[in-house]
Amino acid sequence: MNKQTRQVKVGKIIIGGGQRVIVQSMTNTKTENVAETITQIHDLQKIGCELIRVAIPNIEAASALKEIKKAIDIPIVADIHFDYKLALASMENGADKIRINPGNIGGKQKLKSVVDAAIERHIPIRVGVNSGSVEEKLLVKYGGPTPDAMVESALSNVRMIEELGYDQIVISIKSSNVLDTIESYKKISEVVDYPLHIGITEAGTIRKGTIKSSVGIGCLLHQGIGDTIRVSLTGDPREEVIVGREILRNLGLLDIGIEVISCPTCGRCSVDLIKIADEIDKRVECIETTKKLKVAVMGCGVNGPGEAKDADIGIAGGKGDYLLFIKGKPVRKIDENCAVDIFINELKKLI
Numbered sequence: 001m002n003k004q005t006r007q008v009k010v011g012k013i014i015i016g017g018g019q020r021v022i023v024q025s026m027t028n029t030k031t032e033n034v035a036e037t038i039t040q041i042h043d044l045q046k047i048g049c050e051l052i053r054v055a056i057p058n059i060e061a062a063s064a065l066k067e068i069k070k071a072i073d074i075p076i077v078a079d080i081h082f083d084y085k086l087a088l089a090s091m092e093n094g095a096d097k098i099r100i101n102p103g104n105i106g107g108k109q110k111l112k113s114v115v116d117a118a119i120e121r122h123i124p125i126r127v128g129v130n131s132g133s134v135e136e137k138l139l140v141k142y143g144g145p146t147p148d149a150m151v152e153s154a155l156s157n158v159r160m161i162e163e164l165g166y167d168q169i170v171i172s173i174k175s176s177n178v179l180d181t182i183e184s185y186k187k188i189s190e191v192v193d194y195p196l197h198i199g200i201t202e203a204g205t206i207r208k209g210t211i212k213s214s215v216g217i218g219c220l221l222h223q224g225i226g227d228t229i230r231v232s233l234t235g236d237p238r239e240e241v242i243v244g245r246e247i248l249r250n251l252g253l254l255d256i257g258i259e260v261i262s263c264p265t266c267g268r269c270s271v272d273l274i275k276i277a278d279e280i281d282k283r284v285e286c287i288e289t290t291k292k293l294k295v296a297v298m299g300c301g302v303n304g305p306g307e308a309k310d311a312d313i314g315i316a317g318g319k320g321d322y323l324l325f326i327k328g329k330p331v332r333k334i335d336e337n338c339a340v341d342i343f344i345n346e347l348k349k350l351i
């Protein structure tokens, strides 16, 4: 159960207030390339992305939001740095949320015009602080971008919006250091009840970034901290969504979808299980379902079905074939050459 935060509405979804944790990602297309951006958002939505952020580095990108919005049905977040006009244009063109850093948007008057527009259109603002955005005076005060420095920076940015009469705020406070990130979120969750968007920034390439994000996001969620997550990876954003959902699944925070388990193989295995497990994993990622299922890909029929008896359906390697089993009980043998197709067809019957 996550910590009770206040609810913030972003388009058609609610963040915080005990709602389930939302998986976000960010496009890496040029936002002004409308067709490519829409295609990428559709791809991400299909595999479970529920909220999408796009970079708004120029007015063309802000204008593109209008067409993008018409073609997608998940809320969109406009990511803006420095230029308040881009925030205004993004909201005018349909952004469901904006991510800014109030301290670098150009001064109080400009911030006021952004907040006024957000109030008028009921658009929440994410205050996004990270270790690289901490103000110089706080770096001096704390001797670097420590968790205390990041928390103070986030709070002072939040206060700027509150003083302008708005409280539809989401906070993120990310570092590329896992322990600092955990510490920062723990500290800020003790002093505010705004929903928190959590993640490890600049986490790295797919393997290392997945590990860092799983440790950081996983620890926080397990402590009830975090209302939305983004796994930041140097790679295809699809990986971010897949990893994000796996983190939620493994913490019991995802009630739908298909979990794939597979054995590590050992001397009893006589099939190319690594290859077939990869294929099944990839095919399963593309299956949309509102059910919760577990599938098992096991190396041998001697131990496999028993080791995976809690799986809804599975296969276990034999000699040139696989044994199909359901709830640990053998059903029939399938030929090695068409095992993946047959298995996926059998799985789809359960959906």
Ligand code: SF4
Pocket (backbone or CB within 6 Å): 263, 264, 265, 266, 267, 268, 269, 298, 299, 300, 301, 302, 303, 304, 307
């Ligand atoms: S299922 Fe069979 S092959 Fe896989 S680890 Fe267990 S004993 Fe080894």
